[in-house]
Amino acid sequence: AQSVTQLGSHVSVSEGALVLLRCNYSSSVPPYLFWYVQYPNQGLQLLLKYTSAATLVKGINGFEAEFKKSETSFHLTKPSAHMSDAAEYFCAVKGYSSASKIIFGSGTRLSIRP
Amino acid sequence: NAGVTQTPKFQVLKTGQSMTLQCAQDMNHNSMYWYRQDPGMGLRLIYYSASEGTTDKGEVPNGYNVSRLNKREFSLRLESAAPSQTSVYFCASSELDRELFFGSGTQLSVL
Numbered sequence: 001a002q003s004v005t006q007l008g009s010h011v012s013v014s015e016g017a018l019v020l021l022r023c024n025y026s027s028s029v030p031p032y033l034f035w036y037v038q039y040p041n042q043g044l045q046l047l048l049k050y051t052s053a054a055t056l057v058k059g060i061n062g063f064e065a066e067f068k069k070s071e072t073s074f075h076l077t078k079p080s081a082h083m084s085d086a087a088e089y090f091c092a093v094k095g096y097s098s099a100s101k102i103i104f105g106s107g108t109r110l111s112i113r114p
Numbered sequence: 115n116a117g118v119t120q121t122p123k124f125q126v127l128k129t130g131q132s133m134t135l136q137c138a139q140d141m142n143h144n145s146m147y148w149y150r151q152d153p154g155m156g157l158r159l160i161y162y163s164a165s166e167g168t169t170d171k172g173e174v175p176n177g178y179n180v181s182r183l184n185k186r187e188f189s190l191r192l193e194s195a196a197p198s199q200t201s202v203y204f205c206a207s208s209e210l211d212r213e214l215f216f217g218s219g220t221q222l223s224v225l
Contacts (some may be wrong), residue, residue, distance in 0.1 A: 106156040
């Protein structure tokens with residue numbers, strides 16, 4: 001069964017600093033992987049997704065993530081944090097078959113210091 | 115573009131009452147999902163339906179039932195609500211390798 005682990009329930013960075021949010025997955029076959037963002041009092045919005053086309057995936061708002069099979073990781077990065085990036089971020093995994101479920105990690109809350 | 119429509123948006127129940135959360139999507143997706151979101155626990159899968167006529171338990175199915183009425187609709191029923199079911203509920207749909215499309219959520223309080 002697939003699962004997702006997000007290391008760090010809360011990450012705080014200074015404005016302009018590198019953002020790194022960690023996600024490790026467990027899956028018996030190469031999965032589909034997603035990062036979602038949830039701003040306060042809003043629903044979830046897709047940031048980016050990995051579907052085996054390319055290991056480095058670029059998303060919206062300057063975020064990107066790299067799929068590393070050897071490390072079973074899909075960490076989310078952004079070179080320079082902006083105040084508007086403050087939100088909760090969720091990593092999710094889906095197996096390859098059409099019957100596979102989509103399972104989420106527990107989330108990482110990102111705070112930006114002025 | 116309606117996408118995923120979820121009703122109601124807010125609901126307050128007393129312990130032991132029953133209710134059904136409704137969800138409909140107009141994107142012709144095969145897969146539909148019900149999640150609950152609680153602080154510090156992310157989104158946890160309650161039930162999902164890979165296609166019309168099939169349903170399967172997720173991570174936290176106890177206390178819930180679902181019905182995949184047709185390809186468009188997937189309802190979630192609480193037969194006897196408990197305070198532990200106070201949460202925000204999200205319906206979602208997807209297709210194979212595509213991302214989830216979410217409804218706007220239902221904020222449920224069980225007193």
